[in-house]
Amino acid sequence: MNDLLSLVHSLVNGGMDMAVEMGAPDLIQAGIFYALAGVAVLSALGVVLCRNVVHSALLLTASFIGVGCLYLYTAADFMGAVQFLVYGGAVAILIVMAIMLTRREDMAHSNPSRSLLHQAGAAIVAGGFLLTMALAALLSPFQEAPAALGDSVTGLADLMLTKYVLPFEVAAILLLVAMIGAIILAKGADEA
Amino acid sequence: MTDPFSLTAMDIFRFATHIGLTHYLLLAALLFAIGLFGLLTRRGIIPALMCVELMLNAVNINLVAFNHYLPMPDHSGQLMAIFSIAVAAAEIAIGVALAFRVYRDRNTVNLDDLDHLKG
Numbered sequence: 307m308n309d310l311l312s313l314v315h316s317l318v319n320g321g322m323d324m325a326v327e328m329g330a331p332d333l334i335q336a337g338i339f340y341a342l343a344g345v346a347v348l349s350a351l352g353v354v355l356c357r358n359v360v361h362s363a364l365l366l367t368a369s370f371i372g373v374g375c376l377y378l379y380t381a382a383d384f385m386g387a388v389q390f391l392v393y394g395g396a397v398a399i400l401i402v403m404a405i406m407l408t409r410r411e412d413m414a415h416s417n418p419s420r421s422l423l424h425q426a427g428a429a430i431v432a433g434g435f436l437l438t439m440a441l442a443a444l445l446s447p448f449q450e451a452p453a454a455l456g457d458s459v460t461g462l463a464d465l466m467l468t469k470y471v472l473p474f475e476v477a478a479i480l481l482l483v484a485m486i487g488a489i490i491l492a493k494g495a496d497e498a
Numbered sequence: 499m500t501d502p503f504s505l506t507a508m509d510i511f512r513f514a515t516h517i518g519l520t521h522y523l524l525l526a527a528l529l530f531a532i533g534l535f536g537l538l539t540r541r542g543i544i545p546a547l548m549c550v551e552l553m554l555n556a557v558n559i560n561l562v563a564f565n566h567y568l569p570m571p572d573h574s575g576q577l578m579a580i581f582s583i584a585v586a587a588a589e590i591a592i593g594v595a596l597a598f599r600v601y602r603d604r605n606t607v608n609l610d611d612l613d614h615l616k617g
Contacts, residue, residue: 408543428538428539465577
Protein backbone atom coordinates (compact mmCIF):
# COMPACT_ATOMS: atom_id res chain seq x y z
CA MET A 307 0.00 0.00 0.00
CA ASN A 308 2.79 2.40 0.96
CA ASP A 309 4.72 1.41 -2.17
CA LEU A 310 1.67 2.13 -4.29
CA LEU A 311 1.20 5.53 -2.61
CA SER A 312 4.84 6.49 -3.10
CA LEU A 313 4.64 5.38 -6.74
CA VAL A 314 1.57 7.59 -7.31
CA HIS A 315 3.32 10.41 -5.47
CA SER A 316 6.45 10.19 -7.59
CA LEU A 317 4.36 9.95 -10.77
CA VAL A 318 2.37 13.09 -9.87
CA ASN A 319 5.52 14.96 -8.87
CA GLY A 320 7.30 13.91 -12.03
CA GLY A 321 4.31 14.98 -14.10
CA MET A 322 4.21 18.36 -12.37
CA ASP A 323 7.94 18.87 -12.94
CA MET A 324 7.57 17.96 -16.60
CA ALA A 325 4.60 20.33 -16.95
CA VAL A 326 6.61 23.13 -15.33
CA GLU A 327 9.57 22.42 -17.64
CA MET A 328 7.31 22.57 -20.68
CA GLY A 329 6.00 25.95 -19.55
CA ALA A 330 2.50 24.82 -18.59
CA PRO A 331 2.04 27.59 -15.98
CA ASP A 332 2.81 30.14 -18.70
CA LEU A 333 0.36 28.45 -21.03
CA ILE A 334 -2.39 28.49 -18.39
CA GLN A 335 -1.69 32.13 -17.58
CA ALA A 336 -1.76 32.99 -21.26
CA GLY A 337 -5.01 31.05 -21.68
CA ILE A 338 -6.69 32.98 -18.87
CA PHE A 339 -5.47 36.29 -20.31
CA TYR A 340 -6.68 35.47 -23.81
CA ALA A 341 -10.06 34.24 -22.54
CA LEU A 342 -10.69 37.45 -20.55
CA ALA A 343 -9.35 39.67 -23.32
CA GLY A 344 -11.55 37.79 -25.80
CA VAL A 345 -14.65 38.43 -23.69
CA ALA A 346 -13.77 42.14 -23.47
CA VAL A 347 -12.98 42.57 -27.17
CA LEU A 348 -15.84 40.48 -28.58
CA SER A 349 -18.42 42.20 -26.41
CA ALA A 350 -16.95 45.59 -27.36
CA LEU A 351 -17.36 44.62 -31.02
CA GLY A 352 -20.95 43.62 -30.24
CA VAL A 353 -21.59 47.04 -28.66
CA VAL A 354 -20.47 48.72 -31.87
CA LEU A 355 -22.19 46.39 -34.33
CA CYS A 356 -25.53 45.50 -32.66
CA ARG A 357 -28.70 46.91 -34.23
CA ASN A 358 -30.62 46.91 -30.95
CA VAL A 359 -29.42 49.45 -28.40
CA VAL A 360 -30.54 47.31 -25.45
CA HIS A 361 -28.28 44.48 -26.66
CA SER A 362 -25.47 47.02 -26.98
CA ALA A 363 -25.94 48.05 -23.33
CA LEU A 364 -25.89 44.41 -22.18
CA LEU A 365 -22.72 43.67 -24.14
CA LEU A 366 -21.13 46.86 -22.80
CA THR A 367 -21.64 45.50 -19.29
CA ALA A 368 -20.08 42.18 -20.35
CA SER A 369 -17.07 44.03 -21.72
CA PHE A 370 -16.65 46.00 -18.48
CA ILE A 371 -16.86 42.79 -16.43
CA GLY A 372 -14.25 41.11 -18.67
CA VAL A 373 -11.89 44.04 -18.08
CA GLY A 374 -12.66 43.89 -14.35
CA CYS A 375 -11.66 40.21 -14.25
CA LEU A 376 -8.48 41.19 -16.09
CA TYR A 377 -7.72 43.68 -13.30
CA LEU A 378 -8.14 40.89 -10.73
CA TYR A 379 -5.78 38.76 -12.81
CA THR A 380 -3.23 41.62 -12.83
CA ALA A 381 -3.20 41.64 -8.99
CA ALA A 382 -5.14 44.92 -8.93
CA ASP A 383 -7.93 43.62 -6.72
CA PHE A 384 -9.24 47.00 -5.54
CA MET A 385 -9.34 48.23 -9.15
CA GLY A 386 -11.32 45.11 -10.05
CA ALA A 387 -13.85 45.80 -7.31
CA VAL A 388 -14.17 49.45 -8.37
CA GLN A 389 -14.58 48.37 -11.99
CA PHE A 390 -17.40 45.96 -11.09
CA LEU A 391 -19.16 48.50 -8.85
CA VAL A 392 -18.81 51.66 -10.92
CA TYR A 393 -18.74 50.38 -14.51
CA GLY A 394 -20.55 47.05 -14.21
CA GLY A 395 -23.08 48.51 -11.75
CA ALA A 396 -23.63 52.24 -11.85
CA VAL A 397 -22.72 53.09 -15.45
CA ALA A 398 -24.61 50.09 -16.84
CA ILE A 399 -27.76 51.02 -14.87
CA LEU A 400 -27.50 54.67 -15.92
CA ILE A 401 -27.23 53.74 -19.59
CA VAL A 402 -30.16 51.31 -19.44
CA MET A 403 -32.19 53.98 -17.64
CA ALA A 404 -31.32 56.52 -20.32
CA ILE A 405 -32.41 54.07 -23.03
CA MET A 406 -35.73 53.47 -21.29
CA LEU A 407 -36.34 57.21 -20.72
CA THR A 408 -35.72 58.02 -24.38
CA ARG A 409 -37.74 55.13 -25.76
CA ARG A 410 -38.42 54.76 -29.46
CA GLU A 411 -41.26 52.85 -31.10
CA ASP A 412 -39.08 50.25 -32.79
CA MET A 413 -36.40 48.89 -30.46
CA ALA A 414 -35.07 46.43 -33.07
CA HIS A 415 -33.63 49.27 -35.17
CA SER A 416 -32.89 51.62 -32.30
CA ASN A 417 -29.16 51.84 -32.97
CA PRO A 418 -28.90 53.22 -36.51
CA SER A 419 -25.58 53.42 -38.28
CA ARG A 420 -24.25 55.89 -40.82
CA SER A 421 -23.74 55.23 -44.53
CA LEU A 422 -21.30 52.62 -45.82
CA LEU A 423 -18.88 55.31 -47.04
CA HIS A 424 -18.90 56.93 -43.61
CA GLN A 425 -18.27 53.51 -42.02
CA ALA A 426 -15.32 52.89 -44.31
CA GLY A 427 -13.83 56.25 -43.33
CA ALA A 428 -14.33 55.46 -39.65
CA ALA A 429 -12.74 52.03 -40.14
CA ILE A 430 -9.70 53.65 -41.77
CA VAL A 431 -9.32 56.15 -38.91
CA ALA A 432 -9.74 53.47 -36.21
CA GLY A 433 -7.51 51.00 -38.08
CA GLY A 434 -4.81 53.63 -38.53
CA PHE A 435 -4.96 54.43 -34.84
CA LEU A 436 -4.76 50.74 -33.95
CA LEU A 437 -1.81 50.16 -36.30
CA THR A 438 0.13 53.13 -34.89
CA MET A 439 -0.46 52.11 -31.28
CA ALA A 440 0.32 48.43 -31.99
CA LEU A 441 3.61 49.35 -33.67
CA ALA A 442 4.48 51.68 -30.79
CA ALA A 443 3.70 48.97 -28.22
CA LEU A 444 5.60 46.25 -30.12
CA LEU A 445 8.71 48.30 -30.89
CA SER A 446 9.25 50.14 -27.60
CA PRO A 447 11.73 48.43 -25.29
CA PHE A 448 10.16 48.12 -21.85
CA GLN A 449 12.21 47.25 -18.77
CA GLU A 450 9.68 44.85 -17.31
CA ALA A 451 10.31 44.25 -13.63
CA PRO A 452 7.09 43.45 -11.77
CA ALA A 453 7.71 44.62 -8.22
CA ALA A 454 5.93 42.99 -5.29
CA LEU A 455 3.79 45.95 -4.21
CA GLY A 456 1.81 44.15 -1.54
CA ASP A 457 -1.82 44.75 -0.63
CA SER A 458 -3.31 47.19 -3.12
CA VAL A 459 -6.07 48.39 -0.75
CA THR A 460 -3.54 49.48 1.89
CA GLY A 461 -1.23 51.00 -0.70
CA LEU A 462 -4.01 52.95 -2.39
CA ALA A 463 -5.45 54.17 0.92
CA ASP A 464 -2.02 55.42 2.03
CA LEU A 465 -1.47 57.26 -1.24
CA MET A 466 -4.99 58.68 -1.35
CA LEU A 467 -4.80 60.25 2.10
CA THR A 468 -1.18 61.47 1.99
CA LYS A 469 0.42 62.31 -1.34
CA TYR A 470 -2.75 62.61 -3.44
CA VAL A 471 -5.10 64.10 -0.86
CA LEU A 472 -5.78 67.23 -2.94
CA PRO A 473 -6.82 65.34 -6.13
CA PHE A 474 -8.92 63.09 -3.88
CA GLU A 475 -10.85 66.10 -2.52
CA VAL A 476 -11.14 67.63 -5.99
CA ALA A 477 -12.61 64.34 -7.26
CA ALA A 478 -15.16 64.46 -4.43
CA ILE A 479 -16.16 68.01 -5.40
CA LEU A 480 -16.32 67.01 -9.07
CA LEU A 481 -18.72 64.17 -8.28
CA LEU A 482 -20.90 66.50 -6.16
CA VAL A 483 -20.99 69.12 -8.92
CA ALA A 484 -21.79 66.44 -11.52
CA MET A 485 -24.65 65.12 -9.38
CA ILE A 486 -26.21 68.57 -8.85
CA GLY A 487 -25.64 69.44 -12.51
CA ALA A 488 -27.28 66.22 -13.66
CA ILE A 489 -30.35 66.86 -11.46
CA ILE A 490 -30.72 70.44 -12.72
CA LEU A 491 -30.19 69.43 -16.35
CA ALA A 492 -32.72 66.59 -16.17
CA LYS A 493 -35.40 68.52 -14.26
CA GLY A 494 -34.98 71.92 -15.89
CA ALA A 495 -33.64 75.02 -14.15
CA ASP A 496 -37.06 76.42 -13.24
CA GLU A 497 -38.43 73.16 -11.81
CA ALA A 498 -35.43 72.13 -9.71
CA MET B 499 11.12 42.78 -29.50
CA THR B 500 14.27 43.20 -31.56
CA ASP B 501 14.44 43.21 -35.35
CA PRO B 502 10.93 42.39 -36.60
CA PHE B 503 12.25 40.79 -39.82
CA SER B 504 14.34 38.07 -38.14
CA LEU B 505 11.54 36.49 -36.11
CA THR B 506 11.07 32.73 -36.15
CA ALA B 507 7.88 30.80 -35.35
CA MET B 508 9.36 29.89 -31.97
CA ASP B 509 9.88 33.58 -31.12
CA ILE B 510 6.29 34.32 -31.97
CA PHE B 511 5.05 31.36 -29.91
CA ARG B 512 7.16 32.50 -26.94
CA PHE B 513 5.83 36.03 -27.30
CA ALA B 514 2.25 34.78 -27.47
CA THR B 515 2.52 32.60 -24.37
CA HIS B 516 4.49 34.98 -22.11
CA ILE B 517 1.95 37.61 -21.13
CA GLY B 518 3.63 40.93 -20.52
CA LEU B 519 3.07 44.65 -20.76
CA THR B 520 2.89 44.59 -24.57
CA HIS B 521 -0.15 42.31 -24.53
CA TYR B 522 -2.04 44.69 -22.28
CA LEU B 523 -1.08 47.67 -24.44
CA LEU B 524 -2.28 45.84 -27.56
CA LEU B 525 -5.57 44.91 -25.87
CA ALA B 526 -6.11 48.50 -24.74
CA ALA B 527 -5.33 49.83 -28.23
CA LEU B 528 -7.80 47.35 -29.75
CA LEU B 529 -10.58 48.31 -27.32
CA PHE B 530 -9.87 52.02 -27.89
CA ALA B 531 -9.98 51.55 -31.67
CA ILE B 532 -13.31 49.69 -31.40
CA GLY B 533 -14.71 52.54 -29.29
CA LEU B 534 -13.39 55.11 -31.76
CA PHE B 535 -15.00 53.27 -34.68
CA GLY B 536 -18.30 53.14 -32.83
CA LEU B 537 -18.13 56.82 -31.89
CA LEU B 538 -17.63 57.75 -35.56
CA THR B 539 -20.37 55.48 -36.93
CA ARG B 540 -23.22 55.54 -34.39
CA ARG B 541 -25.93 58.14 -34.81
CA GLY B 542 -27.68 58.06 -31.42
CA ILE B 543 -26.58 60.02 -28.36
CA ILE B 544 -26.62 57.03 -26.02
CA PRO B 545 -24.64 54.64 -28.27
CA ALA B 546 -22.06 57.42 -28.66
CA LEU B 547 -21.85 57.72 -24.87
CA MET B 548 -21.35 53.95 -24.62
CA CYS B 549 -18.44 54.15 -27.06
CA VAL B 550 -16.84 56.98 -25.04
CA GLU B 551 -17.08 54.74 -21.96
CA LEU B 552 -15.38 51.91 -23.89
CA MET B 553 -12.50 54.23 -24.81
CA LEU B 554 -12.07 55.52 -21.24
CA ASN B 555 -12.08 51.94 -20.01
CA ALA B 556 -9.32 51.03 -22.48
CA VAL B 557 -7.12 53.81 -21.13
CA ASN B 558 -7.53 52.50 -17.57
CA ILE B 559 -6.17 49.10 -18.68
CA ASN B 560 -2.94 50.86 -19.73
CA LEU B 561 -2.58 52.59 -16.37
CA VAL B 562 -3.09 49.37 -14.39
CA ALA B 563 -0.75 47.37 -16.65
CA PHE B 564 2.04 49.99 -16.41
CA ASN B 565 1.68 49.96 -12.64
CA HIS B 566 1.97 46.18 -12.52
CA TYR B 567 4.75 45.52 -15.03
CA LEU B 568 7.08 48.51 -14.68
CA PRO B 569 9.27 48.94 -11.57
CA MET B 570 7.02 51.21 -9.53
CA PRO B 571 7.59 52.09 -5.88
CA ASP B 572 3.87 52.38 -5.07
CA HIS B 573 0.32 52.04 -6.46
CA SER B 574 0.10 55.50 -8.05
CA GLY B 575 -0.78 54.10 -11.48
CA GLN B 576 -3.84 52.36 -10.06
CA LEU B 577 -4.72 55.57 -8.22
CA MET B 578 -4.66 57.50 -11.52
CA ALA B 579 -7.02 54.86 -12.96
CA ILE B 580 -9.37 55.36 -9.98
CA PHE B 581 -9.42 59.14 -10.58
CA SER B 582 -10.08 58.44 -14.25
CA ILE B 583 -13.03 56.21 -13.25
CA ALA B 584 -14.37 59.03 -11.03
CA VAL B 585 -14.19 61.48 -13.95
CA ALA B 586 -15.84 58.90 -16.25
CA ALA B 587 -18.68 58.46 -13.74
CA ALA B 588 -19.25 62.24 -13.64
CA GLU B 589 -19.14 62.34 -17.45
CA ILE B 590 -21.72 59.59 -17.90
CA ALA B 591 -24.07 61.20 -15.34
CA ILE B 592 -23.94 64.57 -17.13
CA GLY B 593 -24.14 62.87 -20.53
CA VAL B 594 -27.27 60.92 -19.62
CA ALA B 595 -28.89 64.03 -18.13
CA LEU B 596 -28.09 65.96 -21.34
CA ALA B 597 -29.48 63.16 -23.52
CA PHE B 598 -32.69 63.15 -21.47
CA ARG B 599 -32.96 66.96 -21.69
CA VAL B 600 -32.40 66.93 -25.46
CA TYR B 601 -35.01 64.19 -25.86
CA ARG B 602 -37.60 66.19 -23.90
CA ASP B 603 -36.90 69.51 -25.64
CA ARG B 604 -36.32 68.37 -29.24
CA ASN B 605 -37.96 64.91 -29.17
CA THR B 606 -34.98 63.25 -30.87
CA VAL B 607 -31.95 61.21 -29.83
CA ASN B 608 -30.29 61.44 -33.23
CA LEU B 609 -27.01 63.36 -33.23
CA ASP B 610 -27.51 64.54 -36.84
CA ASP B 611 -30.74 66.35 -35.92
CA LEU B 612 -28.99 68.45 -33.30
CA ASP B 613 -27.66 71.12 -35.69
CA HIS B 614 -29.48 74.22 -34.39
CA LEU B 615 -26.20 76.13 -34.00
CA LYS B 616 -25.40 75.65 -37.69
CA GLY B 617 -27.10 78.91 -38.74
